[in-house]
Amino acid sequence: MLNGQEITVLGAGIAGLAVATALAQRGAQVRVLEQADAIREVGAGLQVTPNGVAVLRALGLEGALQAAAPLARAVQLRDFRRGDPVFRLDLTRPDRPYHLTHRADLINILRQGASEAGARIELGQHVTGVDPEAGQMLVNGHTETAPLIIGAGGLHSPTRAALNPGGQPFFTGQVAWRSTIPWDDPATPPEATIHMGPGRHLVTYPLRGGALLNVVAVEERDAWAAEGWHHRDDPQAPWRAFVDFCPEVRDILYRAEEVYLWGLFRHPVARNWGQGRAAILGDAAHPTLPFLAQGANMALEDAWVLADCLDTHATTEAAFATYQARRRPRAARVIDAASRNARNYHLHPGPTRAAAHLALKLGTRLAPGLAARRFDWLYGHDVTRH
Template sequence: MKSITILGAGVAGLATARALALEGWRVTVFEQAEALTDVGAGVQIGPNGARVLRALDLDADAASMRGKAVELRDRHGAQVLRMDLQGRDWHLFHRADLINLLARGALEAGVTLRLGEVGVPDGLTIGADGLHSRSRVALNGEVPATFTGHVAWRAVIPDEAGEPVSEVHMGPGRHLVSYPLRGGAFRNIVAVEERRDWVEESWTARDDSDALQRAFAGFGPRVRGWLEKVERPWLWGLFLHPVARRWHGDGLILAGDAAHPTLPFMAQGANMALEDAWILSRCLIAGDRGEQYQALRQERCRRIVQTAAGNAQIYHLGGAAAILAHAAMRVGGRLAPAAPMRRFDWIYGYDAVQASRSIQTGT
């Protein structure tokens, strides 16, 4: 029986663990947190990520809401563009529910999960240890991140059941993304504002609700009503990290955010992690120790990271530029309603299961 150690019980680590355990591997996952909890955030799993969940025989529908549409709105709440998701395998998860789905799947497949332990590379090891990955540093050295000029508030608020639509409310220098969670009992909020300076890259800093409400005081009543329910939002600075140059070496292989941290503006972080998990598991089963895996994943991930980095500019237009851009989107949406989503078919149409069939054995 082949054995492997995985550092990190996030999306990439747990999905890879189940994929390998289902093939008879002995898998041990180390997670430094004492419990698999989450501070509270939503995550969107698009068709590319959902294909991996299906391949892992995990029931996404049991733990999420099916997304119906993505709507872009101006700061007053008027609809600019609606992109229909009907027929697409699109899921709105509370992140904790996605982690629980993957963790249960891993344990049922025979994975050993060791909480409250950092773990160290031992034999063949997968470094799925997240944004501040020690594994990435071990392979690539310290590579400084660049502050993007954006900060983001996160919150989950109680809500009444509503349409499962992801809304993007756009305004000068800021935007807000929101969608329902857990059958509509809660609502996820991510609010982004441009700033000149920021010091800490942290997921655990808090801020006053008043600061968030002031930042979006010029938005419509729907947004202001949501923000009035926020008590103490999480606040973090958004930093751009280069995709890792080296993904493997000396028995260590990177996966998920450890290899390719991304900004949240394409909602692809968890989806890329799921893609990694499937491709990496198939490569390992075929005898690859990282070369094919990096070749199959690196350029795609780099392109997604670059696309996400550019999206905020579209959301943050003001004045005449916003008027012209929004008018063009409205006209385009009426004339060719399917075209906006087709622009990203290269993302959502990707099938990791199909791509894995090109992996050569015995490398």
């Protein structure tokens, strides 16, 4: 159904480039509009979990990911005060590859995939409004019409706003600092480490063979912070917030020279994912808190399913309905699980925290396979086999 179909994708991030690749590989004539004047190396680290790798494999891009990002060995949870191990999740299953990568590297992989499939990427195209029924866009102040529009512009996508007016976000009472620190230590194991403390946690893992260390530091607080991860902050702010953590954490944060702070907001999952001649995916449909490492992976899943639905249904209306039915319940479940993770990481000292940590330690020691199977619903989900 997609052969020769003209489709305009708004946004050249992970969601936009992934759906452009999936659509172009099915024969669509895809045009990607990106407001930036260049696709720069921005962002920080992210985790491509097995469910996301399955999509890259189906797109023919897994080899490029393997070349750019090492396989992760484990996720480990540690206590904040002394750094004592609490829980370890082994990630070495050969049938479920799990990668630690820089966002810019994944963007480059997807951009090359989209270009090779025939998609055209146009930079400097600022879209400020979308009319889903008419298929119209306001691009750099001029009205353009497209047979089909895919909104992949993230939280503030004009396509999301057009399809879902209203729906105000709320501040979660949590902020996060992001930083990538020059590390130059190839001996650093390819593992994600989470130091858990009262009202705070810190995530670290190496990137690019140990050349960089990715750092995300999350703190509960009343003071509001702006949304979005482009806001610079005092490099010593996270160090002060984590001053009672173990020396390893303090040393890492002390080395951060450039940090970005963003407020974490909960946005409702979109009620309407497609209507008329427009649809949304990724953060435009379901903004996700970063406590389960699923933002990029959900975008990849969305891209595959949306392209598949458009290719296998006779009408756009039927394709959009099936797409939403397949994706919305899973996105809601992932978002709920991510929110629970934040609460579990931030337990305060006391009987509840002691019991939770003891259960995790016993699970690691006595039944490591059982602990891994708790994530089967997430990592074992393969949208390409639907």
